[in-house]
Amino acid sequence: MDPRTSCQDVMRCDLCETAVVQMHCDTCLVNLCKACVGEHFSADLSKPHKIVDFKDKNSTPFYPGCTFHDKERCKMYCRYCNIPVCTKCISSDQHLGHRFSEICEILDERKDKLSRDQTELNEVMYPTYQDIASDVQHRMNQLENEYGDLSTAITKHGEDWHVEIDKLVKNLQVEVNEMKNTQIQTLQKHLDEINNTIVEIKEEINSIDKSLTSHDTSKLFSTTFNADKYSQLPHKIVVSTPTFTQGRINEQQLGKLFGTLSSTSLSSEEKGYSMKTTKKSPEAGSSPPVKQLLDEPETVTTINTGYEYLYNVACLSDEEIWTSGDDSTKKLFSINQGSLLKTITTKSGDRPSDIAVTKSGDLVYTDFNGRTVNIVKNEKIEEVIRLQNWSPKGVCSSSSGDLLVIMYSDDDKQTKVVRYSVSTKKQSIQFDSKGKPLYSSGPYYRHIIENRNLDICVTDSKVGAVVVVTQVGKMRFRYTGYTPKNKLYAFCPQGITTDSQSHILTADYYNDCVHIIDQDGQFLRYLDGGLSEPRGLCTDTYDNLFVARWRNKHVNKIKYLQ
Structure with a gap:
């Protein structure tokens, strides 16, 4: 029996059809023996042939061909046009000012x-x-x-x-x-x-x-x-x-x-059955009414906080908000009257890195230099968490009543999110499924919020991204901004909040606007106009947005949903 036609024969070279396969061209998807490699190269010099050992075939991605430029492969992707592009496309006027990512x-x-x-x-x-x-x-x-x-x-x-x-x-x-x-x-x-x-x-x-x-x-x-x-x-x-x-x-x-x-x-x-779910969400029993984004958002009121530089805002109720700025005070304001109701000073005398309000209505704040997370109850400050070798930055209260805290290591090489039940550590979120860090290193501005679907959303200003993971810490998506031509600077997310529609809202500090994306990371729209240098964000139960503006010292209350 001819061994080349035997069902137990080894694979043969696609060119000479005689020698045993040793190499493979990932560009042309052709099997080659070593002797035929040179002939394959010379047969078509217009292609960048990728020759690998046969055991490593298909290790090189097969990039799609460009629909606009013959013989060009698309190794990049235009996020503005949502199409693969080649190097010639990138240099053309058609994609001027657009944002690109590697197609991989x-x-x-x-x-x-x-x-x-x-x-x-x-x-x-x-x-x-x-x-x-x-x-x-x-x-x-x-x-x-x-x-x-x-x-x-x-x-x-x-x-x-x-x-x-x-x-x-x-x-x-x-x-x-x-x-x-x-x-x-x-x-x-x-x-x-x-x-x-x-x-x-x-x-x-x-x-x-x-x-x-x-x-x-x-x-x-x-x-x-x-x-x-x-x-x-x-x-x-x-x-x-x-x-x-x-x-x-x-x-x-x-x-x-x-x-x-x-x-x-x-x-x-019609509704005799319900969809099976593996999550126990506090909103599982009832869905919020669907609200549409307003064509023209409206600034309802403006509150002068008196800080030289304003950083954070947190809703205590639909009538009162907490704020913090460049000094050691945390101020409670009446929203409707714009009047100062209460002032609390940090125990250390340092300014709070971030503030939030718990489910029970208590104010919580992080002290970066003091390495503590503190809760204010009846105007008395209680230290609930003290860290070693780490310093806390952003904080939020989850739907379950846990505290989610962003922290940095003392050597500025690690960043992680830790979940606490009172002072007991329950969960640490730091790496993705491949063991790579989810968040950049260093003490940059980062804020955190839990969405209605229990996703954990973190702003990472160092790399210009909003990083969203599931409740168990599995990577869901990374939103890196959407920048039309009228926005001059790279995406720099600061404060972050969510609303009843599971929208994620984040302050784009340098571009003087707020991005609104859906719970899957799709860009919906901007809120801009009169929002210079936005820092902190929060929403009330009616989905009104509160924006803390840095040097402006004011908090703007904005109606953006119907």
């Missing part, structure tokens, strides 16, 4: 998105439909049992009657079976539709699996997942069994007296 970074983001979609399919959609199918099957079994009990009752009652009523018994049994079959058939059809959806979800999962393991970037761009298709759950079919009413024997009214069946009910409840 975009592919990683795409993989993360598909991975989250896959997680949603695996952990939410698939088990939800499995539960629905199990519920329908359970109710079918219940129907069988209940209809069995109904038949037994009719039969037992029929035994007490004379043979003359056997025909009537038979007729009623037929009627019972028809009722049962009608309901069973309806539920069976409903179950078949649900099982078909489960099969579709499994196919979606398999499709995403193939895309995530493929080296073909086009598959990553072409693979999509429409969550709305499965988020609209099927109607719940509600059935009830008839009851049997016995009657006394009477030859004149035999049919009525023997007993009759009540009518059945078969209806559909």
Whole structure:
């Protein structure tokens, strides 16, 4: 047998078709022996051939070809136009002033998105439909049992009657079976539709699996997942069994007296099922009403805080706000009157790095130089956390009542977020799944907030990013700004807050505006105009935004949602 046609033969060179494969061109996807490498290079000198050992094939990303420039590969991605671009595209006027990222970074983001979609399919959609199918099957079994009990009752009652009523018994049994079959058939059809959806979800999962393991970037761009298709759950079919009413024997009214069946009910409840979730959110029981962004945001009121430099603002209630600036005081103001209600001075005499309000309404602040986190209760300051080898910066109170604290190591080489229950450390968030730091190092301005979906959002001004992780610390996305031509400076996020719509709002200090993005990191709009040097942010229960402006010394109350 010719070994080259044997099913156990080794792979051969694509050029000479004789020698054993030793090398591989990741550019052309061609298998080569060492002797044919030179011939492959000379065959097409216009390409930057990437020759690797055969065992390392497909290690080089296959960049997509440029649609505007022949023979050019797109190694970058224009975030403004949302398209892959080559080096010639970048230097053209078409992308002047646009912001670019390496396409590998975009592919990683795409993989993360598909991975989250896959997680949603695996952990939410698939088990939800499995539960629905199990519920329908359970109710079918219940129907069988209940209809069995109904038949037994009719039969037992029929035994007490004379043979003359056997025909009537038979007729009623037929009627019972028809009722049962009608309901069973309806539920069976409903179950078949649900099982078909489960099969579709499994196919979606398999499709995403193939895309995530493929080296073909086009598959990553072409693979999509429409969550709305499965988020609209099927109607719940509600059935009830008839009851049997016995009657006394009477030859004149035999049919009525023997007993009759009540009518059945078969209806559909649009919201009979709920989506399965692995999170226990305080908002799980009720969703907030949908609010749209106003076309023209309105400044409702302005409060003069009197600081030389204003840093932070935190809502105590819809009528009062706490502020902190460049001195050791924390001031409580009436929002409507603009009047100073109370002043608290830090124990150390240093200015607070950040302030927040707990669920119970107490003021909490961080003392960077003193390495402490403190709570003000009844105008008395209690030290709840004292750090060693670390210094606290940003702080917020979570929906569970825990404190989330951003801190830096003394050598300025590490940054992390730590969750505390009172003074007990519960969680540390510092690295991503690959062991790389989530946050840049050094004592730069960073603020923190928890979103309604329990994501933890941190501003990292050193690298110009908002870093968002899940409740357990898994990386979700990194928002690095959206800068049209009228914005002159790089994105520099400072204060951060969220609202009832799970929007994330962050102050862009140098560009004199506030960015609004959705909970998945998509840019929605700016709030600008009269917001010079914004620092601290917070929102009240009515989704009014409060902006602390640094040298302006004022806090602006802004209505931006309907």
